[in-house]
Amino acid sequence: MILTVDVGNTQIKSAVFEEDRLLEKAIFLLSDFKISIENIFKKFEKISVLVVASVGKLEKESLEMFAERVEIYFIDREKPFPFINNYATPHTLGIDRAVLAAGAVLQFPNQNRLIIDAGTCVTYDFVDAKNVYHGGAISPGIRLRYDAMHSYTAKLPLLEKEEPEQLIGNSTLQSMHSGVVNGLAFEIDGYIDALRTQNENFIIILTGGDANFLAKRLKNTIFANSNFLLESLNYLYQYQINND
Secondary structure (H helix, E strand, C coil), X not given: CEEEEEECCCEEEEEEEECCEEEEEEEEEHHHHHHHHHHHXXXXXXXXXXXXXXXXXXXXXXXXXXXXXCEEEECCCCCCCCCEECCCCHHHCCHHHHHHHHHHHHHXXXXXXXXXXXXXXXXXXXXXXXXXXXXXXXXXXXXXXXXXXXXXXCCCCCXXXXXXXXXXXXXXXXXXXXXXXXXXXXXXXXXXXXXXXXXXXXXXXXXXXXXHHHHCCCCCCCEEXXXXXXXXXXXXXXXXXXXX
């Protein structure tokens, strides 16, 4: 069994895999890392490898404390990836974006792929059918958009994510919700439409913490999978140990 770990800015997501089958997923705070991982090991005693791509705000030593229990496998840029990196500054490509691109290549072979990760930031990554990674775009995610309106204005409140009641907000609060949620949905659809003028056929993978929230608001046909990064870590680990 394999435990994959995705360290975010405030939360950690983890998933237990037996080969390609996801057995269980857990989300917990950075402060609860040690006890949460220990509980996962107690429940799944056959876990033999812990796979992590980026430690983020988590100290590397916090992972290595489990080294006597399991193998700790860090995915980094020095290991093989199943695509050609055509990014102008390959050393600046976030490891999370590289993992998502690898997962798209391994799960959806021989086709163009656009991976959209809707988290703290929204990232767009395009890998063509010949497995060449070209890059994409980065923009603020839902939480950042709400935070920015509150932080950089005198009177706009800090709101929690909420479905807009209508396109035209009839109050300041509803106008803010419409601007954030509908605005991001329009951005995503617009990016897809613009890319489609250059590439006729491609699969669209939407993932990240806000994937399911946004999916129903998009007019384009997408493959929504909030677990795609965790699954991609599992697929990439298997690829790397067979090609290293």
